[in-house]
Amino acid sequence: MNTLAAKVSRQRHLFARFASVCALVALALLLLPVAAHADGYSMTQTYISATVEADGSLTVVEGRQFDFDDDINGVF
Known part of the structure; x- marks a missing residue:
């Protein structure tokens, strides 16, 4: 009986x-960064600045530069 219990x-x-x-393995695959590709435009430059103010608030300034190849009027 012990051998059966040992096998189980x-x-x-x-x-x-x-x-x-x-x-x-599944977790590692989910955490890998994924590049977003789209036809017609590219993001050539990104600027992000974050400053912690004296009162504890956070001021964030973001800037992005896009180059459009097609008739696109914006990105989300």
Whole structure:
């Protein structure tokens, strides 16, 4: 009876290890940065500045420069 219990325990351990590895691989794939590509324009320059003010608030200034190749009137 002990050998059957040992086999079941070993199978559960192997399955748990396999599931953990699969979860780690899935998490790694989700965290990889993905480049956004679009036809007709490119973002050639980005400027972001953040300043913590004396009262604890945060002032953020962002600037982006786009080059459009097609008839595009904006980006989201």
